[in-house]
Amino acid sequence: MKIGALAKATGTKVETVRYYEKIGLLPLAARTTANYRDYGSDHLARLSFIRRARDLGFTLKALSELLTLSDDREQSCEAVDDIASRHLAKIDQKIDDLTTLRLELDRVISACQHGTVGDCKIIETLAPRPLS
Template structure:
C-alpha cells in the first residue's frame, strides 16, 4: 500500500492542503490514519475520492449534493434514479443562472451602447446603475 501525505494528496488533485482538511471536517473524506510522527497518511482510495469531490465541485455541485453523490456511489447496486434527479436539479439551476447572466449581459450591453461620450455628469452608463428615487428633476 502506497501512503500519501496531505501535501502529496493535495498536489495530485490540484487541491489546497487547507481544502483537504476542510473536506475532512465536513465529513467528505474520512479522517486518515496517522504515522508514528502524527502525520496524516492517505490511501489510494482517498485520492480517488478527493478526485471525485474535486470534479463534482468543479461542476458546481454543493457540498450536500457531493455528500449525497458519494453516498450513492458506495451503493453500486442501487438504482441510479436519485443520481439523475440530483444532476437534473443541478442542470436546471445552471440553466437559471445562465438565463440570469444573459439578462444581465443584455442590460449592461444596452447601457454601454447608449454611451455617447461626453462628461461623467451626462454618462448613460452611470445613470443606468443609479436606482430610481422617485424624485423628479
C-alpha cells in the same frame, strides 16, 4: 502519501483537503508518528470524485448525497440522475439570468458617450429617475 501529494494528485489545495476532512466529506486519515496525515488509494479515489463533482459545479451538499449514493452499488441510479438533473436545471437558470443581465449591461455601456459623469448613461441608468 502525505497531504501535499494527495492535494497535488487531485488539483486541490492542502487547506481544502483539511477542510473537507473537517466537514466530514473526507474520512479521517491515518496518521504517522509525526501526526502527519497518511493517505491511501481510497482517499485518493474519494477526493478525485469530489474534485470532479466540484468542477462540475455541484454544491458540497449535493456532492455529499452523490457520495452516499455511489457507496451502494445496488442502489437505483434514479436518485443520482435526479440530483444531476436538478443541478443542470440550476445551471441553465444561471446562464439565462446572466445572459439577460449581460444584455442590459451591454445596452447601458453602449449608450455611454464618454463625457462626464453628469451626463453619463451608465450612472443615469443606475440613478433613480427624478420624480415628475
